[in-house]
Amino acid sequence: MVSIVLAMIQLTGQLLTIDVGDRTWTTTTIDAELESFIGGRGIATKLAHDRIPFDARPFGPENRVYLSTGPLQASRMSFTGRMNATTLSPLTDGLLSANAGGYLSRNFGATGYPCVEIVGTSDELLAVHVTNEDVTFEPVPELAGSVVSETSAAMDARHGVGSDTLATIGPAGENEVRYASLMTSDTRAFGRGGIGAVLGSKNVKTISFTGADELSATIPDDGVTEEIHRQAATEDHIMKRQGTTSGIDMKNDLYSLPTRYFERTSFDEGVDGINGAAVESKKYKRGTCSMCAFACKLPTRDEETGVEAEGPEFETVFSFGSNLLVDDIVSVMKSNERCDELGVDTISAGVTIGAYLQSEDRFADSELIHELIERIAHREGVGDRLAEGVDRIHDELGVRNWTTKGLEFPGHDGRVLHGRALGYATANRGADHMYSKIHNLEYEGRVPPKGLDGKAPLIADLENLKAINDSAIVCKFSRGAIDEDRYERLFGVTYDRLIEIGGLTVDLERHFNNKRGFDRSDDTLPYEIDGLEDALDEYYDYRGWNADGTVPDGMRRH
Ligand code: SF4
Numbered sequence: 110m111v112s113i114v115l116a117m118i119q120l121t122g123q124l125l126t127i128d129v130g131d132r133t134w135t136t137t138t139i140d141a142e143l144e145s146f147i148g149g150r151g152i153a154t155k156l157a158h159d160r161i162p163f164d165a166r167p168f169g170p171e172n173r174v175y176l177s178t179g180p181l182q183a184s185r186m187s188f189t190g191r192m193n194a195t196t197l198s199p200l201t202d203g204l205l206s207a208n209a210g211g212y213l214s215r216n217f218g219a220t221g222y223p224c225v226e227i228v229g230t231s232d233e234l235l236a237v238h239v240t241n242e243d244v245t246f247e248p249v250p251e252l253a254g255s256v257v258s259e260t261s262a263a264m265d266a267r268h269g270v271g272s273d274t275l276a277t278i279g280p281a282g283e284n285e286v287r288y289a290s291l292m293t294s295d296t297r298a299f300g301r302g303g304i305g306a307v308l309g310s311k312n313v314k315t316i317s318f319t320g321a322d323e324l325s326a327t328i329p330d331d332g333v334t335e336e337i338h339r340q341a342a343t344e345d346h347i348m349k350r351q352g353t354t355s356g357i358d359m360k361n362d363l364y365s366l367p368t369r370y371f372e373r374t375s376f377d378e379g380v381d382g383i384n385g386a387a388v389e390s391k392k393y394k395r396g397t398c399s400m401c402a403f404a405c406k407l408p409t410r411d412e413e414t415g416v417e418a419e420g421p422e423f424e425t426v427f428s429f430g431s432n433l434l435v436d437d438i439v440s441v442m443k444s445n446e447r448c449d450e451l452g453v454d455t456i457s458a459g460v461t462i463g464a465y466l467q468s469e470d471r472f473a474d475s476e477l478i479h480e481l482i483e484r485i486a487h488r489e490g491v492g493d494r495l496a497e498g499v500d501r502i503h504d505e506l507g508v509r510n511w512t513t514k515g516l517e518f519p520g521h522d523g524r525v526l527h528g529r530a531l532g533y534a535t536a537n538r539g540a541d542h543m544y545s546k547i548h549n550l551e552y553e554g555r556v557p558p559k560g561l562d563g564k565a566p567l568i569a570d571l572e573n574l575k576a577i578n579d580s581a582i583v584c585k586f587s588r589g590a591i592d593e594d595r596y597e598r599l600f601g602v603t604y605d606r607l608i609e610i611g612g613l614t615v616d617l618e619r620h621f622n623n624k625r626g627f628d629r630s631d632d633t634l635p636y637e638i639d640g641l642e643d644a645l646d647e648y649y650d651y652r653g654w655n656a657d658g659t660v661p662d663g664m665r666r667h
Pocket of ligand 1: 188189190191211397398401402403404405406584585586587
């Protein structure tokens, strides 16, 4: 393998492979892979591409789950309280990485492993305990059906390992809901694509990570991490008060806020009840992730009802608010809280419930919505069908299929933000707002929302940069604090070179998916955008891919 060696930033350490079928563990040297793919999503993608069979079944023992950190988790810089998870998705049937905040990343790093791989299938429900010295396996049949916080409390009582050391599934994961999340710190989700369901299929209820080791990483010492940290601590930013909900009124005014299962793009009659001010009115303390002075999280509480949640973030406000015609932020908070406890992705759950409400013409019914969340997680009654996701059930419901590559759409509407639409079509993960985040440039007017001129190469570059973010790992809400100069100083290479390196991860994801049958016909949208086909041609050409959306045989994939 030919390696691209990054000049300054470097993570070393071994891959820990845990076979939960025969309850064994092994370690493997992966230095060469880490040199090329940095860590996080990059190293997990490289290993998943090479180790998960192209014909694997998502719920088969041959599927693998990767949990990984990056070199910046060895720093004390803000925006680094995050971790990566990668697997073959039971929702999209392609390779999928998700990213969660909270406090797990540093506890994971204390094991000394940059990446942990879970393979096999256990014959009984397990808790797996990983330290820098050992891996132990604890049968936990008595935790079957327990919600996330109950599992955390049990692990804390038995072993002194609290929620910040745990990656846990809820009943939804055990029941293989195709969009079940993997939870940490009780309320932080590796949300998208069903990673929790894959661990459920392996009969793994929870994994604890503790230790006395530390990540082995070289990071720059020219002061750039301190500059970024200081800016995060001192700058005045509305996200510190309202998190990602701060732009809801703007999105509503721009007609980019999907409403009534995407029938409309604004919620004028109800937006005041669910906007950033409504969320802020329920916020009772600051919330953050490990080491992060930006602190954009949203612990909320309603004194009247006693409902408490971590959030809701913008995407949950869209999926359980405007898109279901719910104008009550407490109802959205309760949906958020139940999704976290039961372990389901709030976007996919809300959109799938929206499909059902449209089929029944029962929008704005909070009681029904909360009941459906429970039924989905336990696969009870109609919940058993809704647990399959919109792509698999839209025909029987008689509604439009609001997915791309099987992933339910998030809340930045591509019918208004045309670059956003193209990015939904191209993303290997499916309808994924975090894959390029082009919508930020369109909201800010840095590129015009209408039209696709020049956007194909821009989206490719942004996708590559986000792959770097997910590999290093640095939170994507750091956008205002890390400019091109700071990226170059953090990584020790030119910005253009960094974009090129990020592209290797995108190529690998695409190549894996191609081997499972994905091609241009999957880069689609449920609506028409003028110029989409020409823009796809330009995008594939810019990446060096074939016109059918596949990675050419022999293209460098190291
Ligand atoms: S910016 Fe927000 S989401 Fe990102 S690491 Fe900091 S607190 Fe967590």
